[in-house]
Amino acid sequence: MRQRVMIAIALSGEPQLLIADEPTTALDVTVQAQILALLAELKRERGLALVLITHDPGVVAGIADRVSVMRDGRIVETGAVGAIFRSPREPYTRKLLREARGPHLPADAPHSSPPAPAAPGAPPALELAGVSVRYTIGRGWLGRRAKLAALSEVSLELARGEALGVVGESGCGKSTLVRAVLQLLPLHAGRVVWMGRALGGLPRSALRSLRRDLQIIFQDPFGSLDPRMTVGEIVAEPLEVHARDFTPAAHAAAVAAALSQVGLGAELSSRYPHELSGGQCQRVGIARAMILRPQLLACDEPLSALDVSTQEQILTLLGELRRASPMCLLFVSHNVALVQRLCERVLVLYLGRMMELAPAAALYSRPLHPYTRELLAAVPVPDPDIQPARLERAGRGEPPSPLTPPSGCVYRTRCPHAAAVCRERIPTWEKLPDGHYVACHRWRELG
Numbered sequence: 001m002r003q004r005v006m007i008a009i010a011l012s013g014e015p016q017l018l019i020a021d022e023p024t025t026a027l028d029v030t031v032q033a034q035i036l037a038l039l040a041e042l043k044r045e046r047g048l049a050l051v052l053i054t055h056d057p058g059v060v061a062g063i064a065d066r067v068s069v070m071r072d073g074r075i076v077e078t079g080a081v082g083a084i085f086r087s088p089r090e091p092y093t094r095k096l097l098r099e100a101r102g103p104h105l106p107a108d109a110p111h112s113s114p115p116a117p118a119a120p121g122a123p124p125a126l127e128l129a130g131v132s133v134r135y136t137i138g139r140g141w142l143g144r145r146a147k148l149a150a151l152s153e154v155s156l157e158l159a160r161g162e163a164l165g166v167v168g169e170s171g172c173g174k175s176t177l178v179r180a181v182l183q184l185l186p187l188h189a190g191r192v193v194w195m196g197r198a199l200g201g202l203p204r205s206a207l208r209s210l211r212r213d214l215q216i217i218f219q220d221p222f223g224s225l226d227p228r229m230t231v232g233e234i235v236a237e238p239l240e241v242h243a244r245d246f247t248p249a250a251h252a253a254a255v256a257a258a259l260s261q262v263g264l265g266a267e268l269s270s271r272y273p274h275e276l277s278g279g280q281c282q283r284v285g286i287a288r289a290m291i292l293r294p295q296l297l298a299c300d301e302p303l304s305a306l307d308v309s310t311q312e313q314i315l316t317l318l319g320e321l322r323r324a325s326p327m328c329l330l331f332v333s334h335n336v337a338l339v340q341r342l343c344e345r346v347l348v349l350y351l352g353r354m355m356e357l358a359p360a361a362a363l364y365s366r367p368l369h370p371y372t373r374e375l376l377a378a379v380p381v382p383d384p385d386i387q388p389a390r391l392e393r394a395g396r397g398e399p400p401s402p403l404t405p406p407s408g409c410v411y412r413t414r415c416p417h418a419a420a421v422c423r424e425r426i427p428t429w430e431k432l433p434d435g436h437y438v439a440c441h442r443w444r445e446l447g
C-alpha cells in the first residue's frame with residue numbers, strides 16, 4: 001500500500017520520466033508482482049519513460065526494454081533486454097543471470113545434500129503440537145486492546161538434520177513461528193518439544209542450557225550486531241554465556257575457527273560492524289550462531305537485505321555448514337524460490353494458519369493449495385519471453401487484517417476458487433500418502 005502511495009505521489013505532477021530505485025526490494029513476491037504490474041501498465045498506457053534500478057534480473061525481465069549492467073560504478077554491458085538475457089557477453093552479466101536463474105529451475109540441484117532419512121519410528125528432533133500465539137495490541141484513538149491471532153494451531157515434526165523452509169507473505173506468522181520454537185514469546189496454546197523435552201514450563205536454568213542447541217540468525221545483518229562491539233567480541237558472545245570454563249586460548253581458537261568456518265579471515269576480529277559489507281555482517285551473525293555448534297539453526301529472513309550475489313554466497317555457506325555438521329534448519333523467507341535451494345520440506349503459512357506442507361520438490365512441481373500456486377506464480381523469472389505474461393496474470397489481492405480474519409478458510413477472500421463451503425468451515429489438515437499436507441476443501445477437484 002505504501003509503495004502504491006509513493007507511486008501516486010510521484011505521478012501527481014504528471015512526469016514524463018519515473019525513476020524507480022529498488023521499488024520492490026524486501027516486498028513479498030505477491031506485492032512485488034502487483035507493483036511491477038502497475039509500473040508496466042503506467043509505462044504502457046501513459047507512455048511513461050521508466051528508469052528501474054534493481055538487483056534482481058527477474059524484475060528487469062518483466063518490464064524493461066533495455067538494460068545496463070553496472071559493476072563498481074561502471075556500465076559493463078548495455079543493450080536490449082532480450083538480446084542480453086539470451087546471450088550475455090560479459091562474464092559478470094553471465095554470473096548475475098546464472099545466479100538469478102538458479103532458484104527457478106525445477107531440475108536445479110539443491111545446495112545441500114538431504115540428510116540420511118531418519119530411521120523408521122525414530123522420534124522427531126522438534127515437534128510442534130497445536131501451537132497458537134496471540135498478540136495483544138492497542139487499537140484506535142481510545143487505545144482499546146485487541147487480540148491478534150499471529151499463529152493458529154500449527155502442528156509439525158522435524159527429523160534430526162532436516163531443513164524446513166517456512167514461506168508466506170509479511171504477517172503470515174513465519175517469524176512468530178521461529179520465536180515460538182525458541183521460546184522467545186509465550187504460547188497461547190499448544191506445546192513445543194525439543195529432543196523429547198517439552199520446552200514450555202521448563203525452569204529458566206534448564207531452558208538456558210538448552211538454548212546453546214537452538215540458535216538464530218536475524219534478518220537485518222547490520223541491526224543484529226552491536227555497533228559498539230568488535231567482530232571478535234560479537235562472535236564470542238555466546239561463549240561468555242555457555243562456555244565460561246573456556247581458557248583464553250580455547251576461547252580465541254573457537255572464535256578464529258567460527259570466523260574461518262563462515263569464510264572470514266581472523267584479521268576481521270578487530271573490526272566493527274560499520275566497517276563490513278552486508279554479506280560480511282551476515283557471515284558474522286552466522287559465525288555467532290554456529291560457535292556453539294547448535295543442533296537447530298533458525299534463520300529468520302537472512303537473505304532479504306542482501307543482493308542476489310551475496311544471497312547466493314550465504315545460501316552456499318548455509319548448505320556447506322549443514323554438510324559439515326548436520327543440524328536442523330528452520331529457514332524463514334518471503335522468497336519462495338530461494339527456499340527450495342536449501343530445504344527438504346516447505347511449509348506455507350497464510351494469516352497464521354498452515355496452508356500446505358510438502359517435500360520441496362513436490363511443492364514446487366505440484367502445488368496443491370491455491371495460495372501456494374499464487375506465491376509461485378508471483379516469483380519473477382529472469383526470462384523476458386515469459387515474465388511479462390506472468391506479471392499480467394499476477395494476483396491482485398492482499399491479506400485481510402489479522403484482527404478480523406475471514407470465517408472458514410482464511411484465504412477465501414483472495415481465492416479464485418472459493419465456494420460456499422469455504423466460508424462456512426475451516427478446511428481440515430489432510431495428509432496424503434506422499435508426505436504432502438494441505439488445508440483446502442477443494443484441492444482434489446482443482447487437481
Ligand code: SF4
Nearest residue numbers: 409412415422440441
Ligand atoms: S478452501 Fe476454498 S477458499 Fe480456501 S483455498 Fe480451498 S478453494 Fe480456496
